[in-house]
Amino acid sequence: MSERYNHGAVKDVKKANPLQLLLNECLTRIYIENILLSGQENLEEVRQLIAAGEKVVFAFNHLSNFDAPAIISALRRHGFQDIAQRTVFILGAKLLLNKLTSKFVGGYSFIPVWPPNLKPKNAEQEKMAMSFTYKSIRATRSVIKQGGIIALFPEGGRSRTSQLIEGYPAISHYLEGNWVVPIGLYGTETVLPIGALIPRKKSYVAMNVGKPIDIPAVKADFNHLIPREEKRGTLVDYVMIEIAKLLPDEYQGVYRDISKTEPAASTLVIGN
Numbered sequence: 001m002s003e004r005y006n007h008g009a010v011k012d013v014k015k016a017n018p019l020q021l022l023l024n025e026c027l028t029r030i031y032i033e034n035i036l037l038s039g040q041e042n043l044e045e046v047r048q049l050i051a052a053g054e055k056v057v058f059a060f061n062h063l064s065n066f067d068a069p070a071i072i073s074a075l076r077r078h079g080f081q082d083i084a085q086r087t088v089f090i091l092g093a094k095l096l097l098n099k100l101t102s103k104f105v106g107g108y109s110f111i112p113v114w115p116p117n118l119k120p121k122n123a124e125q126e127k128m129a130m131s132f133t134y135k136s137i138r139a140t141r142s143v144i145k146q147g148g149i150i151a152l153f154p155e156g157g158r159s160r161t162s163q164l165i166e167g168y169p170a171i172s173h174y175l176e177g178n179w180v181v182p183i184g185l186y187g188t189e190t191v192l193p194i195g196a197l198i199p200r201k202k203s204y205v206a207m208n209v210g211k212p213i214d215i216p217a218v219k220a221d222f223n224h225l226i227p228r229e230e231k232r233g234t235l236v237d238y239v240m241i242e243i244a245k246l247l248p249d250e251y252q253g254v255y256r257d258i259s260k261t262e263p264a265a266s267t268l269v270i271g272n
Contacts, residue, residue, distance in 0.1 A: 012139035013088060013111055020107035021072075028073040031066075031191055031199040035074040039183075039209030039246075043080050046149070046181060049212060050086070055144040055178040056212070058087065059239050060185050061164055061247065062153035065101060066192035066199060067185060068108050071151065074207045088143050090152040090174065093132060094118070100197065111139045116156030116168040137173055150174060154236050154243075162189045163253030164244055167236035175215055180239055182210040184246030208246040213239065 049056055060067065068089055075084035089108055092115035095101045114120075114132035140150050152174055154167035187205035218238060237255075244255035 012135045013109060013143060014106070016109040017106045020103065022107075024069050024104065024107035025073055025076065027199070028066075028069045031201050032070060032073065032187075032205050033202070034204040035070060035077055036204055036206040037074050037078045037209070038206070039211075040078060040080075042181065042209045042211050043075075043083060045212055046083060049179055050147055050149070053147075056149045057144070057175060057178045057180045058149055058151040058183055059175070059180050059243060060151065060153050060183045061243050061251070062155050062158050063162055063185065063189040064158060064192045064194070065095070065104075066188045067153070068105065068110075068151075070185065070188050070191070070205050071183075071207065072108060074205075083149065086147065086149045087151050088148050090136065090140070090150060092118075092157070111136050111143070111150075116170055133170075140174055144178065154240055158194055159189075159253070160194060161253070162186075163251055164240060164247070164255050166254055167240040169236055172235045175235060175239065176219070178215055179212045180215050181212045182239055182242035182246060184208040184210070184243055184251070186247060186251050210242055210246050213242060 046056055058071075060071065068091070072084050072087065075081065075087070087109070089105075089110040090113055091105060091110045093112040094115060095105050096112060112132065113136040114129035120126040120129045144150060152171065154171045155165050156168040156171070159165050185205070185207050187202060190200065191202050191205065192199045215235070219235065241255050241258055244252040244258075249256060
């Protein structure tokens with residue numbers, strides 16, 4: 001993976017501003033002294049998958065608006081700059097409404113989406129949400145096809161309790177047909193808590209990378225067991241359970257009990 005990847009030509013992808021990325025990295029190193037990165041052998045496997053032309057998606061839990069800076073900084077600090085450069089985030093478009101957050105996220109390549117946890121209030125917003133969804137799925141497929149790595153948060157928003165909340169079934173659109181790498185992240189919720197504008201210094205944040213999941217193979221395993229209308233939720237829950245396994249107990253939330261055992265296809269749906 002020595003060649004440089006360039007996703008700038010993909011429509012609907014906001015390309016990272018190099019100067020803002022440098023500034024963000026400097027700020028991240030000021031506010032987070034160390035980022036512990038476990039599962040580096042799985043990132044090596046990601047390199048092999050990309051080199052073989054496979055499609056890869058990163059799936060994280062979501063705690064803070066400081067998650068993306070911590071993720072990219074962790075990769076850069078531990079010698080995975082090539083993977084950091086290929087990473088394109090799926091981020092809620094409402095981050096662009098605030099001048100401060102808009103400038104900050106400009107340091108990372110991302111695809112804006114209508115936040116899954118934000119229900120449209122009228123027909124105009126419904127139309128806007130559908131447009132965002134269509135464009136984001138199209139851009140995602142283009143990025144992955146060209147060797148980029150999509151980074152998303154299946155919960156659809158930050159957890160208010162720091163514990164895992166249910167993943168959104170619609171996220172399955174971004175997972176299907178790909179290798180999905182579950183990643184547990186914790187500590188960022190105290191660097192930039194929800195509602196805070198100024199980060200707080202922390203001695204360390206931890207990121208635990210799981211083994212890549214062959215999603216087509218997983219679907220084949222439970223296709224005959226799960227009713228068609230429940231399959232999207234089941235797929236997302238499967239990934240969320242794998243994320244839960246990479247987090248301390250106090251972060252596992254609704255997936256805490258089921259993450260202690262190997263998920264059986266017939267018990268994966270968490271919601272109604």
